[in-house]
Amino acid sequence: MSSRRSHSRHSSASRITEEEINELVSKLQMMLPDAPIRRNSRVSARKVLQETCSYIRSLHQEVDDLSEKLSELLASTDTDSAEAAILRSLLMQ
Amino acid sequence: MASVPSSSSSSPSQPKTRKKPGQNSSPAPPPQTKWRTGTQERLYSRRLVDALRATRDRTQVQESVGSRAVKEAADSALALTARGQSRWSRAILFGRNSCRRKLLVKAGGKIRRHRRKQHGVPPVAAEPGVLKEQKVKERLRKLGRLVPGCRKLPAATLLEEAADYVAALELQVRTMRALADALSAATVSAPEEEETAAVDPMAIAEQGS
Numbered sequence: 110m111s112s113r114r115s116h117s118r119h120s121s122a123s124r125i126t127e128e129e130i131n132e133l134v135s136k137l138q139m140m141l142p143d144a145p146i147r148r149n150s151r152v153s154a155r156k157v158l159q160e161t162c163s164y165i166r167s168l169h170q171e172v173d174d175l176s177e178k179l180s181e182l183l184a185s186t187d188t189d190s191a192e193a194a195i196l197r198s199l200l201m202q
Numbered sequence: 203m204a205s206v207p208s209s210s211s212s213s214p215s216q217p218k219t220r221k222k223p224g225q226n227s228s229p230a231p232p233p234q235t236k237w238r239t240g241t242q243e244r245l246y247s248r249r250l251v252d253a254l255r256a257t258r259d260r261t262q263v264q265e266s267v268g269s270r271a272v273k274e275a276a277d278s279a280l281a282l283t284a285r286g287q288s289r290w291s292r293a294i295l296f297g298r299n300s301c302r303r304k305l306l307v308k309a310g311g312k313i314r315r316h317r318r319k320q321h322g323v324p325p326v327a328a329e330p331g332v333l334k335e336q337k338v339k340e341r342l343r344k345l346g347r348l349v350p351g352c353r354k355l356p357a358a359t360l361l362e363e364a365a366d367y368v369a370a371l372e373l374q375v376r377t378m379r380a381l382a383d384a385l386s387a388a389t390v391s392a393p394e395e396e397e398t399a400a401v402d403p404m405a406i407a408e409q410g411s
Protein backbone atom coordinates (compact mmCIF):
# COMPACT_ATOMS: atom_id res chain seq x y z
CA MET A 110 0.00 0.00 0.00
CA SER A 111 2.58 2.52 1.01
CA SER A 112 4.84 1.50 -1.82
CA ARG A 113 2.16 2.31 -4.35
CA ARG A 114 1.61 5.73 -2.86
CA SER A 115 5.26 6.63 -2.94
CA HIS A 116 5.53 5.24 -6.43
CA SER A 117 2.86 7.54 -7.73
CA ARG A 118 4.42 10.38 -5.89
CA HIS A 119 7.70 9.84 -7.64
CA SER A 120 6.12 9.73 -11.05
CA SER A 121 4.20 12.93 -10.21
CA ALA A 122 1.48 12.25 -12.76
CA SER A 123 3.78 12.60 -15.71
CA ARG A 124 4.36 8.88 -16.19
CA ILE A 125 1.39 6.60 -15.92
CA THR A 126 2.22 3.04 -15.02
CA GLU A 127 0.45 0.05 -16.40
CA GLU A 128 -0.53 -0.84 -12.89
CA GLU A 129 -2.49 2.34 -12.47
CA ILE A 130 -4.22 1.80 -15.77
CA ASN A 131 -5.19 -1.70 -14.76
CA GLU A 132 -6.47 -0.43 -11.48
CA LEU A 133 -8.63 2.17 -13.18
CA VAL A 134 -9.93 -0.35 -15.65
CA SER A 135 -10.86 -2.77 -12.92
CA LYS A 136 -12.56 0.03 -11.02
CA LEU A 137 -14.66 0.78 -14.08
CA GLN A 138 -15.41 -2.87 -14.50
CA MET A 139 -16.72 -3.09 -10.97
CA MET A 140 -19.13 -0.27 -11.62
CA LEU A 141 -20.74 -1.92 -14.60
CA PRO A 142 -24.03 -3.60 -13.89
CA ASP A 143 -22.96 -6.89 -15.39
CA ALA A 144 -22.14 -8.92 -12.30
CA PRO A 145 -18.79 -7.50 -11.32
CA ILE A 146 -18.36 -10.20 -8.74
CA ARG A 147 -18.21 -12.90 -11.33
CA ARG A 148 -15.30 -11.41 -13.17
CA ASN A 149 -12.52 -11.98 -10.78
CA SER A 150 -10.14 -12.76 -13.56
CA ARG A 151 -8.97 -9.85 -15.52
CA VAL A 152 -11.22 -8.96 -18.40
CA SER A 153 -9.58 -7.36 -21.36
CA ALA A 154 -9.48 -3.60 -21.22
CA ARG A 155 -11.05 -3.45 -24.63
CA LYS A 156 -14.17 -5.20 -23.42
CA VAL A 157 -14.47 -3.09 -20.31
CA LEU A 158 -14.25 0.07 -22.36
CA GLN A 159 -16.80 -1.20 -24.81
CA GLU A 160 -19.25 -2.10 -22.07
CA THR A 161 -18.65 1.21 -20.38
CA CYS A 162 -19.48 3.03 -23.58
CA SER A 163 -22.71 1.12 -24.05
CA TYR A 164 -23.60 1.55 -20.40
CA ILE A 165 -23.10 5.31 -20.56
CA ARG A 166 -25.16 5.41 -23.70
CA SER A 167 -28.01 3.50 -22.08
CA LEU A 168 -27.84 5.79 -19.06
CA HIS A 169 -28.08 8.79 -21.36
CA GLN A 170 -31.10 7.20 -22.95
CA GLU A 171 -32.73 6.68 -19.60
CA VAL A 172 -32.09 10.28 -18.67
CA ASP A 173 -33.70 11.40 -21.91
CA ASP A 174 -36.74 9.23 -21.34
CA LEU A 175 -37.07 10.37 -17.77
CA SER A 176 -36.75 14.02 -18.70
CA GLU A 177 -39.46 13.62 -21.26
CA LYS A 178 -41.67 11.97 -18.70
CA LEU A 179 -40.87 14.68 -16.19
CA SER A 180 -41.66 17.45 -18.65
CA GLU A 181 -45.03 15.90 -19.39
CA LEU A 182 -45.75 15.50 -15.71
CA LEU A 183 -44.71 19.04 -14.95
CA ALA A 184 -46.96 20.34 -17.67
CA SER A 185 -49.97 18.41 -16.53
CA THR A 186 -49.83 19.03 -12.82
CA ASP A 187 -50.63 22.35 -11.32
CA THR A 188 -48.21 24.05 -9.02
CA ASP A 189 -49.58 22.99 -5.68
CA SER A 190 -49.72 19.28 -6.19
CA ALA A 191 -46.35 19.35 -7.93
CA GLU A 192 -44.77 21.11 -5.00
CA ALA A 193 -46.39 18.69 -2.61
CA ALA A 194 -45.16 15.73 -4.58
CA ILE A 195 -41.67 17.12 -4.75
CA LEU A 196 -41.58 17.77 -1.05
CA ARG A 197 -42.83 14.30 -0.43
CA SER A 198 -40.15 12.73 -2.52
CA LEU A 199 -37.50 14.82 -0.82
CA LEU A 200 -38.66 13.80 2.60
CA MET A 201 -38.66 10.18 1.69
CA GLN A 202 -34.97 10.18 0.80
CA MET B 203 0.74 -6.02 -4.24
CA ALA B 204 -1.97 -6.03 -1.63
CA SER B 205 -5.34 -4.95 -2.85
CA VAL B 206 -6.92 -1.91 -1.34
CA PRO B 207 -10.06 -2.98 0.54
CA SER B 208 -11.70 0.41 0.43
CA SER B 209 -14.72 -0.01 -1.78
CA SER B 210 -15.01 -3.69 -2.57
CA SER B 211 -16.62 -4.47 0.78
CA SER B 212 -20.20 -3.57 1.51
CA SER B 213 -19.51 -0.40 3.43
CA PRO B 214 -21.65 2.40 2.06
CA SER B 215 -19.90 5.22 3.83
CA GLN B 216 -16.65 6.76 2.80
CA PRO B 217 -13.46 4.91 3.61
CA LYS B 218 -11.67 5.82 6.79
CA THR B 219 -9.16 8.56 6.45
CA ARG B 220 -5.69 7.20 6.00
CA LYS B 221 -3.63 10.17 6.90
CA LYS B 222 -0.02 9.26 6.55
CA PRO B 223 2.54 11.93 7.29
CA GLY B 224 4.10 11.79 3.87
CA GLN B 225 0.84 12.23 1.99
CA ASN B 226 0.11 15.11 -0.35
CA SER B 227 -3.63 15.34 0.13
CA SER B 228 -6.28 13.04 1.54
CA PRO B 229 -7.27 10.38 -0.99
CA ALA B 230 -10.50 11.10 -2.81
CA PRO B 231 -13.29 8.60 -2.15
CA PRO B 232 -13.86 6.20 -5.02
CA PRO B 233 -16.72 7.16 -7.31
CA GLN B 234 -18.97 4.25 -6.42
CA THR B 235 -19.20 5.22 -2.81
CA LYS B 236 -18.92 8.92 -3.30
CA TRP B 237 -22.03 9.19 -5.40
CA ARG B 238 -24.12 6.82 -3.38
CA THR B 239 -24.14 8.51 -0.02
CA GLY B 240 -27.46 9.78 1.22
CA THR B 241 -26.18 13.34 1.35
CA GLN B 242 -25.34 13.30 -2.31
CA GLU B 243 -28.77 12.04 -3.17
CA ARG B 244 -30.47 14.67 -1.12
CA LEU B 245 -28.20 17.40 -2.44
CA TYR B 246 -28.83 16.42 -5.98
CA SER B 247 -32.58 16.04 -5.63
CA ARG B 248 -32.83 19.42 -4.03
CA ARG B 249 -30.75 21.00 -6.75
CA LEU B 250 -32.75 19.24 -9.39
CA VAL B 251 -35.99 20.50 -7.92
CA ASP B 252 -34.66 24.03 -7.80
CA ALA B 253 -33.47 23.85 -11.36
CA LEU B 254 -36.77 22.43 -12.55
CA ARG B 255 -38.73 25.06 -10.73
CA ALA B 256 -36.55 27.79 -12.19
CA THR B 257 -37.02 26.35 -15.64
CA ARG B 258 -40.76 26.21 -15.21
CA ASP B 259 -40.94 29.75 -13.95
CA ARG B 260 -39.04 30.95 -16.94
CA THR B 261 -41.24 29.31 -19.53
CA GLN B 262 -44.59 31.00 -19.43
CA VAL B 263 -48.00 29.44 -19.46
CA GLN B 264 -48.13 29.03 -23.21
CA GLU B 265 -45.24 26.71 -23.77
CA SER B 266 -44.76 23.71 -21.58
CA VAL B 267 -41.37 22.76 -20.24
CA GLY B 268 -39.60 20.87 -22.99
CA SER B 269 -37.86 17.62 -22.27
CA ARG B 270 -34.60 19.07 -23.43
CA ALA B 271 -34.89 21.84 -20.87
CA VAL B 272 -35.51 19.26 -18.19
CA LYS B 273 -32.51 17.25 -19.26
CA GLU B 274 -30.27 20.29 -19.33
CA ALA B 275 -31.48 21.33 -15.90
CA ALA B 276 -30.80 17.85 -14.61
CA ASP B 277 -27.32 17.80 -16.12
CA SER B 278 -26.47 21.20 -14.74
CA ALA B 279 -27.72 20.18 -11.32
CA LEU B 280 -25.64 17.04 -11.53
CA ALA B 281 -22.55 18.96 -12.50
CA LEU B 282 -23.15 21.35 -9.63
CA THR B 283 -23.38 18.53 -7.19
CA ALA B 284 -20.00 17.40 -8.39
CA ARG B 285 -18.76 20.77 -7.18
CA GLY B 286 -16.56 21.18 -10.18
CA GLN B 287 -14.12 18.61 -8.96
CA SER B 288 -14.25 16.57 -12.13
CA ARG B 289 -13.57 17.63 -15.63
CA TRP B 290 -16.87 16.61 -17.09
CA SER B 291 -18.77 18.68 -14.54
CA ARG B 292 -16.68 21.73 -15.33
CA ALA B 293 -17.24 21.14 -19.03
CA ILE B 294 -21.00 21.02 -18.54
CA LEU B 295 -21.13 24.14 -16.42
CA PHE B 296 -18.83 26.21 -18.57
CA GLY B 297 -20.55 25.11 -21.72
CA ARG B 298 -23.96 26.17 -20.52
CA ASN B 299 -23.36 29.22 -18.44
CA SER B 300 -21.14 31.45 -20.45
CA CYS B 301 -23.40 34.35 -19.63
CA ARG B 302 -24.89 33.24 -16.37
CA ARG B 303 -22.49 33.48 -13.49
CA LYS B 304 -25.05 32.90 -10.79
CA LEU B 305 -24.71 29.16 -10.85
CA LEU B 306 -21.02 29.41 -10.23
CA VAL B 307 -21.68 31.49 -7.18
CA LYS B 308 -24.31 29.03 -6.04
CA ALA B 309 -21.78 26.25 -6.05
CA GLY B 310 -20.01 28.11 -3.33
CA GLY B 311 -17.13 29.27 -5.42
CA LYS B 312 -15.58 25.84 -5.30
CA ILE B 313 -15.10 25.54 -9.02
CA ARG B 314 -11.61 26.23 -10.13
CA ARG B 315 -11.52 27.97 -13.42
CA HIS B 316 -8.55 26.22 -14.88
CA ARG B 317 -8.95 25.69 -18.56
CA ARG B 318 -5.34 24.98 -19.30
CA LYS B 319 -3.98 21.52 -18.97
CA GLN B 320 -2.99 20.83 -15.45
CA HIS B 321 0.07 18.93 -14.38
CA GLY B 322 2.11 19.35 -17.50
CA VAL B 323 2.00 17.68 -20.86
CA PRO B 324 0.20 14.37 -21.21
CA PRO B 325 2.68 11.57 -21.79
CA VAL B 326 3.15 10.29 -25.26
CA ALA B 327 6.08 7.97 -25.01
CA ALA B 328 5.35 6.35 -21.68
CA GLU B 329 2.14 4.54 -22.53
CA PRO B 330 1.81 1.14 -20.98
CA GLY B 331 1.49 -1.91 -23.14
CA VAL B 332 -2.27 -2.32 -22.86
CA LEU B 333 -2.98 0.98 -24.47
CA LYS B 334 -0.98 0.41 -27.60
CA GLU B 335 -3.54 -1.87 -29.16
CA GLN B 336 -5.50 -0.27 -31.91
CA LYS B 337 -8.89 -1.41 -30.68
CA VAL B 338 -8.27 -0.18 -27.19
CA LYS B 339 -7.43 3.21 -28.59
CA GLU B 340 -10.65 3.22 -30.56
CA ARG B 341 -12.70 2.42 -27.51
CA LEU B 342 -10.92 5.08 -25.55
CA ARG B 343 -11.75 7.60 -28.19
CA LYS B 344 -15.40 6.56 -28.12
CA LEU B 345 -15.42 6.94 -24.39
CA GLY B 346 -13.88 10.36 -24.70
CA ARG B 347 -16.69 11.43 -26.95
CA LEU B 348 -19.34 10.22 -24.52
CA VAL B 349 -18.06 11.94 -21.44
CA PRO B 350 -18.42 15.69 -21.80
CA GLY B 351 -15.22 17.65 -21.99
CA CYS B 352 -12.91 14.70 -22.13
CA ARG B 353 -11.91 14.33 -25.71
CA LYS B 354 -8.25 14.99 -25.48
CA LEU B 355 -7.39 13.56 -22.15
CA PRO B 356 -4.71 11.00 -21.47
CA ALA B 357 -5.97 7.53 -20.85
CA ALA B 358 -5.72 7.37 -17.09
CA THR B 359 -7.49 10.67 -16.57
CA LEU B 360 -10.18 9.66 -19.01
CA LEU B 361 -10.77 6.42 -17.15
CA GLU B 362 -11.08 8.28 -13.87
CA GLU B 363 -13.50 10.77 -15.33
CA ALA B 364 -15.54 7.97 -16.87
CA ALA B 365 -15.87 6.16 -13.58
CA ASP B 366 -17.00 9.32 -11.84
CA TYR B 367 -19.37 10.15 -14.66
CA VAL B 368 -20.97 6.71 -14.63
CA ALA B 369 -21.61 6.91 -10.91
CA ALA B 370 -23.05 10.38 -11.27
CA LEU B 371 -25.31 9.29 -14.11
CA GLU B 372 -26.62 6.47 -11.98
CA LEU B 373 -27.48 8.96 -9.28
CA GLN B 374 -29.19 11.17 -11.83
CA VAL B 375 -31.31 8.33 -13.14
CA ARG B 376 -32.28 7.21 -9.67
CA THR B 377 -33.28 10.68 -8.54
CA MET B 378 -35.21 11.52 -11.66
CA ARG B 379 -37.07 8.26 -11.50
CA ALA B 380 -38.02 8.87 -7.87
CA LEU B 381 -39.17 12.36 -8.74
CA ALA B 382 -41.20 11.12 -11.69
CA ASP B 383 -42.82 8.48 -9.54
CA ALA B 384 -43.71 11.01 -6.89
CA LEU B 385 -45.13 13.40 -9.48
CA SER B 386 -47.14 10.73 -11.21
CA ALA B 387 -48.52 9.62 -7.89
CA ALA B 388 -49.66 13.19 -7.37
CA THR B 389 -51.22 13.47 -10.81
CA VAL B 390 -53.21 10.30 -10.33
CA SER B 391 -55.07 11.79 -7.39
CA ALA B 392 -55.49 15.32 -8.71
CA PRO B 393 -57.25 15.01 -12.09
CA GLU B 394 -59.91 12.66 -10.75
CA GLU B 395 -61.87 15.64 -9.51
CA GLU B 396 -61.55 17.31 -12.88
CA GLU B 397 -62.65 14.21 -14.70
CA THR B 398 -65.80 13.77 -12.67
CA ALA B 399 -66.66 17.37 -13.39
CA ALA B 400 -66.05 16.92 -17.10
CA VAL B 401 -67.98 13.72 -17.47
CA ASP B 402 -71.31 15.22 -16.55
CA PRO B 403 -71.67 17.77 -19.38
CA MET B 404 -70.45 15.10 -21.81
CA ALA B 405 -73.12 12.66 -20.68
CA ILE B 406 -75.77 15.31 -20.94
CA ALA B 407 -74.60 16.22 -24.44
CA GLU B 408 -74.75 12.60 -25.56
CA GLN B 409 -78.20 12.11 -24.17
CA GLY B 410 -79.35 15.30 -25.80
CA SER B 411 -78.18 14.18 -29.26
